[in-house]
Amino acid sequence: MRDRLVSDDPAERRSAAADLYHVAGDDPDAAAEYAPVLVDLTDGEAASEYATATLHRIVSAGVLDIEAHVNTLEEGVADDGHLASSFGSGVDDRNPQSVTETELRRSAELLAWIAKHQPTDLADEAGALRGALPLEPARPGAMKALFLLSSSPTTRLDVPTKAIVAYVDDDDPRVRGDAIGTVGQLERFGKRHDAVPYFSTLIGAVEDPDVTVKQTALGVLTRGAEYWTHSLSARQLHSAVERVLALCDRESDPTVRSRARSLFYDLASAVVNTAARSALGVDGTPNRAVADGLVETAARDVALASTVATSLNYHHDADTEVRRDTLLDRIAERYPDRFASGSELLQTTLNEDGKRPGDVPALVLDLASVLLDATAE
Amino acid sequence: MGDPMTYLTVEIADSELGAVVHDAIDEWKASWASIVTRDDTIASQYHGIDVEKATRVVERLGDAVDRALVVSVIDSSRVGTGRLFVRVDDRLLLVETVTGGENRGVDVVDYIRRHYGFPGVGYDA
Numbered sequence: 001m002r003d004r005l006v007s008d009d010p011a012e013r014r015s016a017a018a019d020l021y022h023v024a025g026d027d028p029d030a031a032a033e034y035a036p037v038l039v040d041l042t043d044g045e046a047a048s049e050y051a052t053a054t055l056h057r058i059v060s061a062g063v064l065d066i067e068a069h070v071n072t073l074e075e076g077v078a079d080d081g082h083l084a085s086s087f088g089s090g091v092d093d094r095n096p097q098s099v100t101e102t103e104l105r106r107s108a109e110l111l112a113w114i115a116k117h118q119p120t121d122l123a124d125e126a127g128a129l130r131g132a133l134p135l136e137p138a139r140p141g142a143m144k145a146l147f148l149l150s151s152s153p154t155t156r157l158d159v160p161t162k163a164i165v166a167y168v169d170d171d172d173p174r175v176r177g178d179a180i181g182t183v184g185q186l187e188r189f190g191k192r193h194d195a196v197p198y199f200s201t202l203i204g205a206v207e208d209p210d211v212t213v214k215q216t217a218l219g220v221l222t223r224g225a226e227y228w229t230h231s232l233s234a235r236q237l238h239s240a241v242e243r244v245l246a247l248c249d250r251e252s253d254p255t256v257r258s259r260a261r262s263l264f265y266d267l268a269s270a271v272v273n274t275a276a277r278s279a280l281g282v283d284g285t286p287n288r289a290v291a292d293g294l295v296e297t298a299a300r301d302v303a304l305a306s307t308v309a310t311s312l313n314y315h316h317d318a319d320t321e322v323r324r325d326t327l328l329d330r331i332a333e334r335y336p337d338r339f340a341s342g343s344e345l346l347q348t349t350l351n352e353d354g355k356r357p358g359d360v361p362a363l364v365l366d367l368a369s370v371l372l373d374a375t376a377e
Numbered sequence: 378m379g380d381p382m383t384y385l386t387v388e389i390a391d392s393e394l395g396a397v398v399h400d401a402i403d404e405w406k407a408s409w410a411s412i413v414t415r416d417d418t419i420a421s422q423y424h425g426i427d428v429e430k431a432t433r434v435v436e437r438l439g440d441a442v443d444r445a446l447v448v449s450v451i452d453s454s455r456v457g458t459g460r461l462f463v464r465v466d467d468r469l470l471l472v473e474t475v476t477g478g479e480n481r482g483v484d485v486v487d488y489i490r491r492h493y494g495f496p497g498v499g500y501d502a
Contacts, residue, residue: 049465049472050470052470052473053472056471056472056474060474116474116476117474147488148475151476151478151484151488152476153456153476174491174492178491184484185484190479191479212490212491212494215487216487219480219486219487222483222501223480223483253496255486255496255498
């Protein structure tokens with residue numbers, strides 16, 4: 001079986017993996033000895049589906065030796081330290097390395113599989129996974145395992161966030177994405193209202209060239225954003241709005257765009273509130289330009305305008321009234337055949353006799369209602 | 378516990394088979410809340426259907442599907458579990474099962490896309 005799995009012929013490797021898939025269904029223990037070789041067949045191979053499904057069967061049965069793979073990582077770390085300390089020391093050390101790069105890579109990947117199916121058994125070994133991160137062959141598997149442990153509902157990952165942040169710039173997008181996902185879990189984004197440490201790292205990642213990394217960073221940032229965005233400084237908010245707005249406008253991927261819009265609503269709300277507080281002299285430097293710019297942006301998009309309008313409603317100073325009227329006028333301008341002005345749009349919401357214009361989105365009328373409440377003050 | 382919410386994303390093997398998939402999903406019409414179609418992908422969302430039931434839907438879709446992702450979220454804990462299926466030699470293989478944190482399966486959808494390139498749809502997209 002082993003010879004067939006490592007054959008030079010891709011068709012032979014695929015056929016061997018298919019046979020092993022059936023073996024693993026009846027006797028996962030018997031298939032387990034081939035798990036390290038299967039790891040090599042999971043990426044971009046004709047055999048990859050069978051190899052992955054076979055690993056799934058083996059790992060689901062819980063028959064892999066966790067300790068052996070943890071030991072491989074620890075030996076790899078020891079080798080690395082040994083080489084580093086002897087480098088340049090003039091000591092001619094002929095001791096061969098005890099583990100190969102291939103063994104390191106395979107063991108780290110298998111530990112990631114184990115992290116999915118036996119997270120509580122692996123949680124105590126998080127130190128070994130963290131220790132292996134500097135070793136390039138082990139890094140993708142070790143980071144994947146750390147991410148899976150961090151997001152498992154049955155374990156708590158005991159690793160400092162700093163140790164993970166070091167890899168958000170890795171060359172491998174999967175390592176970057178797993179690192180960002182782990183940072184989100186460790187910093188409890190979505191569970192803690194003041195979760196802003198490492199914010200600049202996460203917001204930087206929304207501009208990553210890889211779409212899956214962008215998606216992951218936005219997935220972390222949108223958790224509980226309606227709360228924690230209010231803990232950001234004006235500078236952090238400003239920079240975040242610019243980056244996220246660029247994605248709302250230009251991003252072609254539907255998931256990324258949808259998440260960017262969701263995050264923008266929360267950022268917009270925080271910006272307007274911050275700006276309004278500043279204008280009232282409650283805190284810090286007035287930031288009227290930011291709020292004015294935001295109104296102009298929101299006017300281009302009714303869904304965004306709704307969020308801005310709700311925030312405007314909390315404040316009843318003169319500046320806010322001007323912004324509110326500007327917003328209404330801009331929206332009315334989008335429907336020139338329906339509304340002559342923003343005030344006419346407001347009047348429309350007063351009609352309760354079913355004469356609401358059918359070709360205007362309900363959102364526009366809801367928005368005007370929100371603004372009308374403020375006008376009634 | 379509350380009712381589970383399940384998101385099903387299927388990649389259609391052939392665009393002409395889209396109607397077949399729609400019909401199969403239609404059986405669950407009483408419970409699906411929304412459906413989106415993107416090119417060769419159909420995504421739907423179900424109230425009160427757990428991962429086992431959704432898996433049976435996937436199995437019934439048969440030849441019409443190349444890949445399918447089922448992400449089921451427990452309402453009370455917001456913990457999501459995902460299953461990824463891939464068609465090989467006329468059968469669907471279960472290649473991945475992953476459980477995520479308390480974020481309605483968002484991290485599960487992201488993980489599957491990062492490591493398998495399959496853009497599944499979850500509660501936020």
